[in-house]
Amino acid sequence: MRPLVAGNWKMNGLASSLAELVALKAALAAKAPACDVLVCPPFTLLAQAAVVKDGFALGGQDCSAKEGGAFTGDISASMLKDAGASHVIVGHSERRQYHGERDGDVAAKAGAAWRAGLGAIICIGETEAQRYAGDANNICASQVDGSVPGAATAANTTIAYEPVWAIGTGRTPTTADIIAMHGHIRNCLVRRLGEAGRGIRILYGGSVKPDNAADILNLPEVNGALVGGASLKASDFLSIITALKQV
Ligand code: PGA
Numbered sequence: 558m559r560p561l562v563a564g565n566w567k568m569n570g571l572a573s574s575l576a577e578l579v580a581l582k583a584a585l586a587a588k589a590p591a592c593d594v595l596v597c598p599p600f601t602l603l604a605q606a607a608v609v610k611d612g613f614a615l616g617g618q619d620c621s622a623k624e625g626g627a628f629t630g631d632i633s634a635s636m637l638k639d640a641g642a643s644h645v646i647v648g649h650s651e652r653r654q655y656h657g658e659r660d661g662d663v664a665a666k667a668g669a670a671w672r673a674g675l676g677a678i679i680c681i682g683e684t685e686a687q688r689y690a691g692d693a694n695n696i697c698a699s700q701v702d703g704s705v706p707g708a709a710t711a712a713n714t715t716i717a718y719e720p721v722w723a724i725g726t727g728r729t730p731t732t733a734d735i736i737a738m739h740g741h742i743r744n745c746l747v748r749r750l751g752e753a754g755r756g757i758r759i760l761y762g763g764s765v766k767p768d769n770a771a772d773i774l775n776l777p778e779v780n781g782a783l784v785g786g787a788s789l790k791a792s793d794f795l796s797i798i799t800a801l802k803q804v
Contacts, residue, residue, distance in 0.1 A: 603617065
C-alpha cells in the first residue's frame with residue numbers, strides 16, 4: 558500500500574502562500590517521495606494552486622452533500638473537481654465540532670465526493686473525555702459504521718484517524734496506542750466492507766511534526782498522515798514526507 562501524506566491548511570493561506578507550493582513542487586521534482594502527496598488549501602486558493610501543482614495532488618477541506626442550488630456559502634464536490642481537486646476531506650473534527658456535522662452528514666458528503674469523481678478522506682477520532690472514559694474504540698467503531706458508506710473502496714476512500722485531543726496540541730498518542738487503534742479501525746473496516754476494507758489507507762493525524770514523523774509514519778499499521786500546522790511551510794511538510802522510509 559503506497560502511503561499518503563496529506564496537508565490540511567485549514568483556514569490559513571493567502572495568494573502569497575502559493576510560494577510554499579512552488580517550493581514543494583521543486584523539492585518533489587528533485588527527489589521523488591516514497592508516498593503520494595496531497596495539499597488541501599482553502600477553497601480560495603485551489604484554482605491558483607492547480608496551476609502550480611506538479612508532483613502532488615490537491616484536495617478541498619469540505620464539500621456540500623448537495624449537487625448544487627440555493628445553498629449560500631457552500632461548495633459542491635463538482636466545483637472542487639472543476640477547480641483542480643482530486644480529493645476532499647470530509648468529517649474533520651473541526652467540522653463536527655463547530656458546524657454540528659454528524660456521521661450521517663459525513664457519509665452523505667463522501668457520497669457526493671464520489672459522484673463528482675473525488676476521493677473522500679473521511680476523518681474519525683475520539684475526544685479526550687471519550688478516551689479517558691475508555692470509549693475510544695467504541696467511538697471510532699461507530700464513526701466508521703456511520704460515516705463510511707458501504708460502497709467505500711481503496712480507490713475512492715481514505716480514513717484519517719485523528720484523536721481530537723492531539724489536533725493542534727503538540728500531544729500525540731504513544732506509538733503503541735496508534736498501532737492498537739489503527740488495527741482496531743482496520744478490523745472495523747473489514748467487518749463493514751469485507752475485503753475492500755483491507756486496502757483502504759488509514760492515515761494518522763494530530764500534531765504530526767518533523768521531529769515525530771519518522772516514529773509515526775513508519776509504523777506498519779499507519780498508511781500515511783494528515784498534517785495540519787506543519788503542512789503550512791514547505792520545509793516542514795517536506796521533512797515529514799521524507800521521514801517515510803523508501804520501501
Ligand atoms: P495538526 O492538525 O497537525 O495541526 O495537529 C491535524 C488536522 O487537524 O488535520
